[in-house]
Amino acid sequence: MISKQHRRALLDAEPEAEATKEPYTKSFGEPLPEWHTAIPTWGVAWKIYQYGLGAAFGILMLLTSALILRALSSNRARRPKKANLIVLVLLFMFASC
Numbered sequence: 836m837i838s839k840q841h842r843r844a845l846l847d848a849e850p851e852a853e854a855t856k857e858p859y860t861k862s863f864g865e866p867l868p869e870w871h872t873a874i875p876t877w878g879v880a881w882k883i884y885q886y887g888l889g890a891a892f893g894i895l896m897l898l899t900s901a902l903i904l905r906a907l908s909s910n911r912a913r914r915p916k917k918a919n920l921i922v923l924v925l926l927f928m929f930a931s932c
Contacts, residue, residue, distance in 0.1 A: 896930035899923050 903923050
């Protein structure tokens with residue numbers, strides 16, 4: 836229970852001042868890239884970047900799927916721990932999206 840002193844202090848306290856409202860400022864997000872000038876500037880390097888990144892994710896997906904299949908087909912004594920399989924499955928999902 837609250838003591839008499841605390842109760843009296845709460846009852847006699849002055850109300851808090853209202854918070855002042857800040858003027859509304861319209862916020863703009865991060866600026867978008869200027870694609871109409873970026874792609875011609877990059878030229879062939881843009882296609883190499885685009886298809887190279889896709890190929891890297893494809894290779895990662897193939898490698899993780901091969902490792903998952905090898906881990907599941909091996910006998911129980913040589914099977915990796917569950918944490919390793921979970922990481923491989925997550926990598927496969929990441930690479931396939």
